[in-house]
Amino acid sequence: MGSVIKRMAAECIGTFWLVLGGCGSAVLAAKFGGDGNPLGIGLLGVSLAFGLTVVTGAYALGPISGGHFNPAVSIGLWAGGRFRACDLAPYIGAQLIGATLAAYVLYLIASGAPGFFIDPNAPGTFASNGFDAMSPGGYGLMTAFLIETVLTAVFLIVILATTHARAPAGFAPLAIGLTLTLIHLISIPVTNTSVNPARSTGIAFMAGAPAMSQLWLFWVAPILGAVLGAIAYRCLDGESA
Secondary structure (H helix, E strand, C coil), X not given: CHHHHHHHHHHHHHHHHHHHHHHHHHHHHCCCCCCCCXXXXXXXXXXXXXXXXXXXXXXXXXXXXXXXXXXHHHHHHHHCCCCCHHHHHHHHHHHHHHHHHHHHHHHHHHCCCCCCCCCCCCCCHHHCCCCHHHCCCCCCHHHHHHHHHHHHHHHHHHHHHHCCCCCCCCCHHHHHHHHHHHHHHHHHHHHCCCCXXXXXXXXXXXXXXXXXXXXXXXXXXXXXXXXXXXXXXHHHHCCCC
């Protein structure tokens, strides 16, 4: 029991760090200074922030829990034969708690700025994910579903490959973090990038009803993609994990 609690705590903390670091960079730093004094980190900076949270979180907490920080990753690892089904519910619960706590802490921080306001109808408001009118680039439902599915599938292939017993030891967090950076560079304009149902859920609670109404896609597409990626890798690998 103690081991399970420690692993759940690690997943909660790791997911908290991912959401606070990644979404925090989007909310607080992406457009800091505005057009008149552009000191913000922009799309590239936000993408790097998400990747860095995974790198640092995986190195720090991976030895305890495996460093999933994402329900789609946990489900994909199960589909890939690397994770027990009985651990899915505790991991996903811990990830959702961590993401929601991080979103609330981020809200408390952001609301300290003069004139802070969350417009629930604005695309990507409070780093939320969305499609159609809620997409940063106005991309539709099918496009959003496709990109979230495909990118999560690739993400799982990289995770399974770099954590394989025959892969070079110690480099998996770097490869996984860089992959998440690239995923964000590709898809921020489309959906504001999820590939992580916990990240989407925690932020949607703060962003408002429109983000909540579209949240289903950011569960279904990443989980579908994770399972497809795991199946693809097992077909390619042809060996036990």
